[in-house]
Amino acid sequence: ELKVEQNPLFLSMQEGKNYTIYCNYSTTSDRLYWYRQDPGKSLESLFVLLSNGAVKQEGRLMASLDTKARLSTLHITAAVHDLSATYFCAVDSYNFNKFYFGSGTKLNVKP
Amino acid sequence: GAGVSQSPSNKVTEKGKDVELRCDPISGHTALYWYRQSLGQGLEFLIYFQGNSAPDKSGLPSDRFSAERTGGSVSTLTIQRTQQEDSAVYLCASSLQAPRVGQPQHFGDGTRLSIL
Numbered sequence: 532e533l534k535v536e537q538n539p540l541f542l543s544m545q546e547g548k549n550y551t552i553y554c555n556y557s558t559t560s561d562r563l564y565w566y567r568q569d570p571g572k573s574l575e576s577l578f579v580l581l582s583n584g585a586v587k588q589e590g591r592l593m594a595s596l597d598t599k600a601r602l603s604t605l606h607i608t609a610a611v612h613d614l615s616a617t618y619f620c621a622v623d624s625y626n627f628n629k630f631y632f633g634s635g636t637k638l639n640v641k642p
Numbered sequence: 643g644a645g646v647s648q649s650p651s652n653k654v655t656e657k658g659k660d661v662e663l664r665c666d667p668i669s670g671h672t673a674l675y676w677y678r679q680s681l682g683q684g685l686e687f688l689i690y691f692q693g694n695s696a697p698d699k700s701g702l703p704s705d706r707f708s709a710e711r712t713g714g715s716v717s718t719l720t721i722q723r724t725q726q727e728d729s730a731v732y733l734c735a736s737s738l739q740a741p742r743v744g745q746p747q748h749f750g751d752g753t754r755l756s757i758l
Contacts, residue, residue, distance in 0.1 A: 562744045564746060564747075566749075572751070573733060573749040573750060573751045573752055574685075574733070574735075574747075574749040575749070576746030576747065576748070579744060579745065579746050581744045619684060619685065621685075623741050626697075626698075627740065627741040627742045628690060628697045628698040628741075629687050629690070629698060629700075629701055630675065630677075630687045630690070630741075630747075631687065632677075632684045632685040632686075632687070633684060634683065634684040635683075635684050
């Protein structure tokens with residue numbers, strides 16, 4: 532079964548600092564999804580990465596995909612408190628009939 | 643509304659009872675997904691519908707779980723003879739086109755199911 536591993540699982544950082552969340556997956560896939568979940572809320576789509584080398588940026592977040600390494604990164608630049616949330620990556624199965632989410636990275640940005 | 647709507651938002655029931663959870667996807671979205679999220683955990687994929695068809699039902703945790711979708715719109719997830727381990731938040735999502743197109747999923751607020 533396809534496995535999706537995120538690290539770190541917990542991340543506490545100061546405002547203004549940079550950090551990267553990593554998402555590894557265990558099978559070939561050329562698409563990767565990032566979602567954000569605020570406490571007690573549902574998931575919100577952040578990025579859809581559809582090919583090797585894809586890079587997308589929105590505000591202080593930038594996501595990239597390396598399908599050969601089976602790795603996606605979510606880079607946070609100059610973190611602010613509003614970015615505190617849990618971030619999930621997800622991939623779909625080879626036949627697009629199943630979806631696999633990582634365990635999530637709980638980010639806490641301290642003022 | 644414009645988003646994915648799930649009902650009920652909360653459901654408390656006794657062990658052994660049957661429950662039915664409902665999902666109204668965004669209008670025009672052909673793909674619909676069900677997930678389960680236990681407290682503090684990631685999402686467990688349950689089933690996906692393209693139109694009214696579910697290509698793969700193997701994600702359902704046991705034969706007590708079933709799901710259907712009618713008219714290419716509303717979907718219901720039914721859990722029979724509920725067990726305490728069924729307690730979780732059940733999330734529904736929809737996307738405009740089939741997953742192979744590579745589009746984000748839009749999630750509802752979920753149904754929080756508690757089995758006493």
